[in-house]
Amino acid sequence: xxxxxxxxxxxxxxxxxxxxxxxxxxxxxxxxxxxxxxxxxxxxxxxxxxxxxxxxxxxxxxxxxxxxxxxxxxxxxxxxxxxxxxxxxxxxxxxxxxxxxxxxxxxxxxxxxxxxxxxxxxxxxxxxxxxxxxxxxxxxxxxxxxxxxxxxxxxxxxxxxxxxxxxxxxxxxxxxxxxxxxxxxxxxxxxxxxxxxxxxxxxxxxxxxxxxxxxxxxxxxxxxxxxxxxxxxxxxxxxxxxxxxxxxxxxxxxxxxxxxxxxxxxxxxxxxxxxxxxxxxxxxxxxxxxxxxxxxxxxxxxxxxxxxxxxxxxxxxxxxxxxxxxxxxxxxxxxxxxxxxxxxxxxxxxxxxxxxxxxxxxxxxxxxxxxxxxxxxxxxxxxxxxxxxxxxxxxxxxxxxxxxxxxxxxxxxxxxxxxxxxxxxxxxxxxxxxxxxxxxxxxxxxxxxxxxxxxxxxxxxxxxxxxxxxxxxxxxxxxxxxxxxxxxxxxxxxxxxxxxx
Numbered sequence: 001x002x003x004x005x006x007x008x009x010x011x012x013x014x015x016x017x018x019x020x021x022x023x024x025x026x027x028x029x030x031x032x033x034x035x036x037x038x039x040x041x042x043x044x045x046x047x048x049x050x051x052x053x054x055x056x057x058x059x060x061x062x063x064x065x066x067x068x069x070x071x072x073x074x075x076x077x078x079x080x081x082x083x084x085x086x087x088x089x090x091x092x093x094x095x096x097x098x099x100x101x102x103x104x105x106x107x108x109x110x111x112x113x114x115x116x117x118x119x120x121x122x123x124x125x126x127x128x129x130x131x132x133x134x135x136x137x138x139x140x141x142x143x144x145x146x147x148x149x150x151x152x153x154x155x156x157x158x159x160x161x162x163x164x165x166x167x168x169x170x171x172x173x174x175x176x177x178x179x180x181x182x183x184x185x186x187x188x189x190x191x192x193x194x195x196x197x198x199x200x201x202x203x204x205x206x207x208x209x210x211x212x213x214x215x216x217x218x219x220x221x222x223x224x225x226x227x228x229x230x231x232x233x234x235x236x237x238x239x240x241x242x243x244x245x246x247x248x249x250x251x252x253x254x255x256x257x258x259x260x261x262x263x264x265x266x267x268x269x270x271x272x273x274x275x276x277x278x279x280x281x282x283x284x285x286x287x288x289x290x291x292x293x294x295x296x297x298x299x300x301x302x303x304x305x306x307x308x309x310x311x312x313x314x315x316x317x318x319x320x321x322x323x324x325x326x327x328x329x330x331x332x333x334x335x336x337x338x339x340x341x342x343x344x345x346x347x348x349x350x351x352x353x354x355x356x357x358x359x360x361x362x363x364x365x366x367x368x369x370x371x372x373x374x375x376x377x378x379x380x381x382x383x384x385x386x387x388x389x390x391x392x393x394x395x396x397x398x399x400x401x402x403x404x405x406x407x408x409x410x411x412x413x414x415x416x417x418x419x420x421x422x423x424x425x426x427x428x429x430x431x432x433x434x435x436x437x438x439x440x441x442x443x444x445x446x447x448x449x450x451x452x453x454x455x456x457x458x459x460x461x462x463x464x465x466x467x468x469x470x471x472x473x474x475x476x477x478x479x480x481x482x483x484x485x486x487x488x489x490x491x492x493x494x495x496x497x498x499x500x501x
Contacts, residue, residue, distance in 0.1 A: 024436045024488045026403030027388065028378065030359055033492075034441075035434035037464035038286050040391035040495075042314065045287070047260045051085045052308060053326050056298045059091045059306050061267045063142035064172075065195035066208045070186055071146045075165060078273040081306065082265040091265060091306075118233045119159050123203035125174065125226030134227040135206040137172040140304045141198035141268045147182065150175070150192035158194035159230060167268070169235065170197040174227035176210065178220050198268045199297070199304045200231045241275035241337065243500030247292070248318035249335030255294040256323045259287055259314025265306045269333065271295055274309035278339070279501055287313030288467045288495060289428050291341075294321075296334035305329075315339075339499050342417045342425065343480065346496035348394025351382045358393070359385045361401060364414070370396070371410045378402055379409025379485060390430040390465045390494035397492055398446060398485025405487065410449075412481035417498065421476035428469040429482070429496040431460060436488040438462040446484030446491045451475060454483075465494075471501065 025031030061081045065071075081091030126134040143165060148157040155173060162168040172195045176182060182191045210222035240246050261284055264277050278290040292315040298305045315338045325331045344350075345367040353360035361383045363370040370380030381401040382394065389395040396411045419425060433444035441462040448456040450472045458468065472478075480498065485491045 024403065024440065026401060026487065027383065027397050027435065027490065028361060028381070028401040028403070030385070031435070033387065033432070033435045034437040035464050036387060036432075037434075039389070039465060040286055042391065043258050045260045045284075046258050047254075047256045047310060047323070048263075049256060049323055049326070052263055052310070053329055055082050055085050055087070055265065056300065056305055056308075056329055059087060059265055061091055061140055061265070061306055062138045062205075063140075064136055064138045064208055065142075065145035065193050066136065066138070068181055071188065071193075073144050075143045075167065078270040079267045080264045080277075081267050084262045084264075090267060119162075119171070119230040120233050122170070122200065122229040122231050123206075125228045128175065128225050132225050133209065134174060134224045135209045136174050136176075136193070136195060136224050136227050137197070137201045137205050137229065138207045139197060139199065139201040139205045140306065143168055143196045143198055145193055145195040147186065147188045147190040148173070148192050148194050150190045153226065154192060155228070155230065161194055162196045162230075162232075165196055167198045168196040169232045170200045171195070171230050172197070172201070172227060173230070175225045176222060177225070178210075178215055178222045180215050201229060201304065202302065203229070205303055238269075238271050241272050243279075243340055244275055244337040245340055247315070247336040247338050248321065250333045251318065251321055252324055252331055252334065253318075253321035254296045254308070254323040254331045254334045255310065255312070255316050255320045255336060257312060257314070257316035257320040259292075259312040259316070261287070261290055261311040261313055263308055263310040266309055267307070269295065269297055269307045271335070271337065275337065277309050278311050279499075281311050283428070283467050283469065284313050285467060286465075288430065289313065289426070289469065289497065289499065290339070291315050291497070292336065292338050294334060294336045297332045299330045299332050301328045342419055342498040342500070343413055343496055345394075346429070346498075347392050347494060348382055348384075348396060349392045351384055351394055353384050361385075367414055368396070369412055369414050371412070372400075373405075373407035373409065376400060376405050376407035376409065379405070379407050380411045381409070382411075388492060390432065390492075395492055395494040396482075397490050398482070399487040399490040400485075403487050408445075408483055408485050410481050410483040411493065412479065416477040416479050417474075419474035419476060419478045419498075421474055423474050424501050425472055425474055426469055426499045426501045427472060427480065427496075428467065428499070430465050430467055430494050431458075431463070432465045432492040432494075433460050433463050433489065435490045435492070440488045442489065443486055444484075444489040444491055445486065446482055446493070449479075449481040449483055451479050460491075
């Protein structure tokens with residue numbers, strides 16, 4: 001009797017499951033999802049130019065060889081001086097510290113990368129007479145300094161030093177007097193300083209006049225003479241960061257574009273550091289991960305002031321680079337870089353309907369292959385239908401699109417990925433499981449597969465569009481797939497991306 005009850009119970013459950021599959025209008029019949037929250041508005045969140053300009057007006061990241069640091073120090077790592085309108089310690093003139101390191105960044109201050117073909121004089125010094133007084137540069141993108149023989153005004157030695165330091169495009173050479181460290185402590189015993197920079201400066205930025213009492217009275221205050229500036233005459237574009245491609249630039253217009261995530265200021269024009277900021281920026285709950293950055297130099301009243309790194313979850317291009325500045329601020333050296341997506345058409349927009357229709361579906365198309373379980377029907381299906389998509393009109397639905405079975409399906413790119421063995425990648429996408437309502441979507445699930453292995457299993461239940469990301473290590477020519485769905489607990493997938501990290 002007990003065995004008969006078990007069989008009857010099993011039959012009842014099977015009938016209930018069958019009824020659940022067929023009681024909802026399935027996606028293939030153009031049913032309506034119970035919720036479509038968190039879909040992407042492609043025009044939302046444009047660049048906050050006002051906050052950027054306001055922060056430019058208060059940041060102070062000018063530097064020079066005006067402390068007691070010994071000469072020939074390594075170039076410091078690029079540092080962040082402001083984040084979304086808030087100054088860091090490195091961007092505040094009242095702070096005694098200048099450095100907030102970007103851990104792991106190899107410094108390459110590359111407003112432009114110098115090609116060693118010579119220099120030109122930008123400004124001359126005031127002389128070395130008894131009453132001559134001058135000032136050294138206090139400017140952005142300060143790198144380091146050395147001292148050169150002071151038996152003569154050793155311009156060539158200074159420029160040779162600039163040539164040897166990666167990222168140097170400008171040198172300021174000058175005498176500094178009454179500095180006991182230069183005269184007696186440092187081994188070079190020379191007071192002819194050579195300060196180098198990753199940006200070109202003008203005589204208007206000669207604002208460090210000395211004035212320090214380093215030796216006991218009656219010794220005088222420190223002072224400066226014969227401060228001259230020299231800039232490289234031949235420049236080249238910076239190298240493109242790993243995992244990115246150059247979209248435009250350099251131009252004199254910054255992006256004013258949708259998908260804006262925020263900005264940081266950097267103390268040097270460093271595309272690698274900006275790329276790292278984009279890579280590590282927290283995902284937007286609706287837009288997802290950072291996919292694009294715009295780096296540009298702000299010049300205020302003719303003087304370089306800071307280097308802006310603006311980040312976006314929607315890629316942009318030169319067509320939106322229409323912010324040329326405001327008031328005394330001028331945009332210069334603006335470049336845009338897009339992250340390389342190692343999956344083709346992760347938004348499924350390449351699948352379209354015949355005769356420009358707005359609703360159609362298929363198991364596969366040129367870029368993606370949907371596979372059903374044995375005995376299943378359309379368990380992984382590509383749809384062209386805007387109400388089913390997180391953005392655009394394309395998406396994938398896991399679970400029988402026609403509602404005739406409750407088996408899971410698998411979607412995978414049509415070709416292995418062009419990944420590099422040993423490198424780490426971030427898999428990201430949006431998933432929704434709201435179609436059938438809270439009760440019937442309770443069993444929704446999906447798995448992320450990498451070379452046949454499940455690297456994550458998620459049971460989202462009733463969940464509107466939500467961003468997910470997972471880290472994997474490549475073997476080279478890797479195979480990626482998403483498996484899941486169980487009608488009527490369908491899983492909708494959209495905006496898949498795989499980025500190098």
